[in-house]
Amino acid sequence: xxxxxxxxxxxxxxxxxxxCRCKLQKGKAKFMYLDNGFPVELPxxxxxxxxxxxxxxxxxxxxxxxxxxxxx
Amino acid sequence: xxxxxxxxxxxxxxxxxFTKEELEExxxxxxxxxxxxxxxxxxxxxxxKALAAALAAGDFDxxxxxxxxxxxxxxxxxxxxxxxxxxxxxxxxLGEGIAIRELERAALAYGAKxxxxxxxxxxxxxxAIFGADLFSLFLAGExxxxxxxxxxxxxxxxxLSLVKDCAPWLSQEAAEATAGLLNELDIAFKWGCxxxxxxxxxxxxxxxxxxxxxxxxxxxxxxETDEAVMVCxxxxxxxxxxRGVLDSAFGAKRAALSADRxxxxxxxxxxxxxxxSVATRLxxxxxxxxxxxxxPVKDMDSAMAEAARCIQCHCDECIKxxxxxxxxxxxPRILTREIYNNVSIIMGDHxxxxxxxxxALCGQCSVLCPNGYDMAEVCxxxxxxxxxxxxxxLAPHEFALMDMLFSNGEAFLSRKQPGFKKCSYVFFPGxxxxxxxxxxxxxxxxDLCRRLDGGVALMLGCCGAIGDWAGRYELYxxxxxxxxxxxxxxxxxxxxxxxxSCKKQLLSQGRESVRGIWEILEELGLPETAELRQRPMALxxxxxxxxxxxxxxxxxRIAAKLGCEIRDTPYSGDQSPCCGYGxxxxxxxxxxxxEMTESCLERSPLPYLSYxxxxxxxxxxxxxxxxxxxxxxxxxxxxxxxxISAKRYxxxxxxxxxxxxxxxxxxxxxDLGFEVEYTPExxxxxxxxxxxxxxxxxxxxxxxxxxxxxxEEDSGLFVTRERLGNVTFWVKYSxxxxxxxxxxxxxxxxxxxxxx
Numbered sequence: 001x002x003x004x005x006x007x008x009x010x011x012x013x014x015x016x017x018x019x020c021r022c023k024l025q026k027g028k029a030k031f032m033y034l035d036n037g038f039p040v041e042l043p044x045x046x047x048x049x050x051x052x053x054x055x056x057x058x059x060x061x062x063x064x065x066x067x068x069x070x071x072x
Numbered sequence: 073x074x075x076x077x078x079x080x081x082x083x084x085x086x087x088x089x090f091t092k093e094e095l096e097e098x099x100x101x102x103x104x105x106x107x108x109x110x111x112x113x114x115x116x117x118x119x120x121k122a123l124a125a126a127l128a129a130g131d132f133d134x135x136x137x138x139x140x141x142x143x144x145x146x147x148x149x150x151x152x153x154x155x156x157x158x159x160x161x162x163x164x165x166l167g168e169g170i171a172i173r174e175l176e177r178a179a180l181a182y183g184a185k186x187x188x189x190x191x192x193x194x195x196x197x198x199x200a201i202f203g204a205d206l207f208s209l210f211l212a213g214e215x216x217x218x219x220x221x222x223x224x225x226x227x228x229x230x231x232l233s234l235v236k237d238c239a240p241w242l243s244q245e246a247a248e249a250t251a252g253l254l255n256e257l258d259i260a261f262k263w264g265c266x267x268x269x270x271x272x273x274x275x276x277x278x279x280x281x282x283x284x285x286x287x288x289x290x291x292x293x294x295x296e297t298d299e300a301v302m303v304c305x306x307x308x309x310x311x312x313x314x315r316g317v318l319d320s321a322f323g324a325k326r327a328a329l330s331a332d333r334x335x336x337x338x339x340x341x342x343x344x345x346x347x348x349s350v351a352t353r354l355x356x357x358x359x360x361x362x363x364x365x366x367x368p369v370k371d372m373d374s375a376m377a378e379a380a381r382c383i384q385c386h387c388d389e390c391i392k393x394x395x396x397x398x399x400x401x402x403x404p405r406i407l408t409r410e411i412y413n414n415v416s417i418i419m420g421d422h423x424x425x426x427x428x429x430x431x432a433l434c435g436q437c438s439v440l441c442p443n444g445y446d447m448a449e450v451c452x453x454x455x456x457x458x459x460x461x462x463x464x465x466l467a468p469h470e471f472a473l474m475d476m477l478f479s480n481g482e483a484f485l486s487r488k489q490p491g492f493k494k495c496s497y498v499f500f501p502g503x504x505x506x507x508x509x510x511x512x513x514x515x516x517x518x519d520l521c522r523r524l525d526g527g528v529a530l531m532l533g534c535c536g537a538i539g540d541w542a543g544r545y546e547l548y549x550x551x552x553x554x555x556x557x558x559x560x561x562x563x564x565x566x567x568x569x570x571x572x573s574c575k576k577q578l579l580s581q582g583r584e585s586v587r588g589i590w591e592i593l594e595e596l597g598l599p600e601t602a603e604l605r606q607r608p609m610a611l612x613x614x615x616x617x618x619x620x621x622x623x624x625x626x627x628x629r630i631a632a633k634l635g636c637e638i639r640d641t642p643y644s645g646d647q648s649p650c651c652g653y654g655x656x657x658x659x660x661x662x663x664x665x666x667e668m669t670e671s672c673l674e675r676s677p678l679p680y681l682s683y684x685x686x687x688x689x690x691x692x693x694x695x696x697x698x699x700x701x702x703x704x705x706x707x708x709x710x711x712x713x714x715x716i717s718a719k720r721y722x723x724x725x726x727x728x729x730x731x732x733x734x735x736x737x738x739x740x741x742x743d744l745g746f747e748v749e750y751t752p753e754x755x756x757x758x759x760x761x762x763x764x765x766x767x768x769x770x771x772x773x774x775x776x777x778x779x780x781x782x783x784e785e786d787s788g789l790f791v792t793r794e795r796l797g798n799v800t801f802w803v804k805y806s807x808x809x810x811x812x813x814x815x816x817x818x819x820x821x822x823x824x825x826x827x828x
Contacts, residue, residue, distance in 0.1 A: 016785065018780075030824070032822060050780055053820065055818045070467055071423070072421065
């Protein structure tokens with residue numbers, strides 16, 4: 001069965017990890033909040049594992065899910 | 073002291089806020105839903121307010137529909153009713169009450185009868201009424217309304233003579249109209265019969281039997297009627313006396329309900345609900361209402377004008393003053409019930425979290441409400457309750473709580489006056505004063521040291537109000553203990569509070585002696601630095617000074633000495649609303665906080681004088697000229713709308729300055745080894761997103777240690793991040809010669825991890 005992903009961000013080769021000097025790739029990550037997990041696909045450094053959260057995502061979907069969970 | 077997010081949406085704990093009795097006791101204080109005086113006085117429960125509103129709007133059809141709801145024969149009632157509503161009209165206390173019967177007659181004259189049949193199904197059981205009087209006539213109408221097939225036995229020959237015999241005062245026109253109505257009703261009239269004889273002959277044919285008063289007495293001499301239900305139980309005969317028009321109409325209503333019960337083979341006294349006129353506990357202010365006289369109703373226009381005199385009695389004393397209640401459009405009774413339910417639910421969405429956290433906890437409602445309804449207490453108890461069960465999210469309050477920890481940590485200062493082993497006083501200016509007006513605090517402290525005997529210690533910190541407002545009772549308890557220990561080390565001197573909220577909070581902690589700096593200034597007189605202002609100013613009383621007449625009066629005397637022409641605004645003194653800072657509204661709900669500030673400022677176009685630094689700051693942010701009393705006393709201005717970072721730097725800077733100036737101690741600020749600059753957009757975003765410059769600096773420090781950053785090829789900017797406490801902060805930057813230029817910063821509370 002295919003993995004469920006709540007959200008996908010493809011770096012499209014436009015993000016570079018400055019520590020490892022390599023391009024970030026679409027990778028598996030998980031947001032956790034108040035004991036809830038949300039599998040997502042985000043730009044991840046294939047070497048050091050740095051997960052990049054874009055500003056629009058943090059202020060949009062992430063914030064709205066945070067607020068919804070806080071009122072659970 | 074630490075703040076940790078320990079919530080889990082999978083842990084289900086619940087604790088009741090109140091017992092059922094306590095909840096009901098609190099709710100009963102709110103009289104908003106109590107019936108209006110006219111409505112309460114009417115045993116038929118005519119909604120006079122709605123009738124008047126419909127007429128005032130020219131909707132005569134609606135008015136007639138409302139009136140026909142209470143009576144099948146509006147011509148009889150509107151001309152014969154004794155009208156207890158009119159003598160109860162609140163307007164009668166000022167001038168002449170509303171001519172309600174005139175309005176009823178106008179509805180009849182100009183309103184069109186509603187079309188459409190009753191939705192009720194025709195009943196199987198049939199009813200018979202023997203003999204004609206006003207009661208039996210009304211009863212026939214009521215039973216038809218309930219869809220019983222009715223047979224009416226009377227000696228009269230036709231409808232018109234029946235109406236005229238029962239209601240002889242009716243005009244020919246009204247009598248004919250009522251007779252016309254009778255013909256339209258589903259009643260089988262047995263004209264010209266002898267009711268008593270017909271009774272003995274036909275009574276077995278009907279499930280329900282009723283009789284006019286005289287007929288019943290003839291049939292059964294010495295008959296006893298249970299007046300509460302209008303039934304002679306032994307004979308199963310429905311009957312009632314005819315003492316007046318209203319009494320007959322109301323009796324018929326009670327009798328019709330009894331018929332329902334009898335038809336269902338129930339006791340007629342069974343589940344009848346509240347019947348008749350009631351005592352109302354409504355409160356309606358007549359402030360601003362001018363006495364007026366009745367307008368004779370001659371036509372539609374005059375009826376509309378008379379109806380428009382109705383003041384639509386209701387109680388909204390709390391809502392008129394409170395922007396929070398106005399925002400949620402809820403009265404305390406309903407709000408309390410919803411908050412109680414919100415706290416009680418174990419699973420699912422807590423829809424009332426926002427309103428619970430948006431109240432300023434200022435207590436204005438408890439002063440405005442004629443019964444002292446205290447919504448602030450309800451919200452405060454709810455917050456504490458949710459904290460205790462782990463249901464209170466940390467996010468809305470965390471910034472403020474961290475600010476309190478900062479005030480009582482890094483920025484905290486407690487020192488005796490130089491040269492004194494023991495001090496008689498300690499000056500406690502409050503965290504907001506130090507954050508917004510460090511120069512004013514410094515001038516005040518130096519003045520107190522200079523002019524007071526016995527030594528004045530200084531304590532820069534937070535009184536704990538923030539923890540208390542957030543409902544974090546454990547953290548608040550720790551703060552109270554911390555302050556107690558620090559005050560103890562100073563020899564427990566008398567506290568001179570710079571802020572009325574601190575004064576109130578410190579007194580509530582059982583501190584023995586707390587006075588406001590204003591009281592001291594009255595004793596000492598104004599310092600030479602005092603700036604005299606010969607100009608009118610609106611005085612905004614601090615919500616922290618509610619119930620503290622001594623403080624309110626003292627402030628007015630000092631303002632007068634400063635030359636201010638103080639203009640009291642509506643809702644001043646004990647009725648003063650909160651500026652939007654109290655209860656942490658500023659942090660939890662900016663929209664409501666702003667409405668609170670605007671509501672304060674709407675009261676006067678003048679510059680505002682206040683004696684709480686938070687009020688001063690919020691008014692200035694709305695663009696109003698705003699001054700704190702101490703700014704005038706010391707000629708030392710507060711900062712103009714400092715942002716969240718500046719408010720922290722101000723506290724640290726003040727501590728550093730005073731330590732050096734008075735105690736000869738150097739407070740070394742950490743040398744970062746790099747410089748950070750911000751674009752104007754970044755500064756604006758950070759203030760809006762509650763991200764401090766110190767947060768950004770910590771992220772950049774982490775960057776320098778870890779080298780972790782991402783280059784965005786599209787923008788050419790670097791992005792780095794670090795988790796600080798419960799929040800991950802992201803910083804978008806470019807590199808400069810000496811360090812970094814920050815272009816943006818954002819944050820999220822979720823953690824993000826790799827997934828294999």
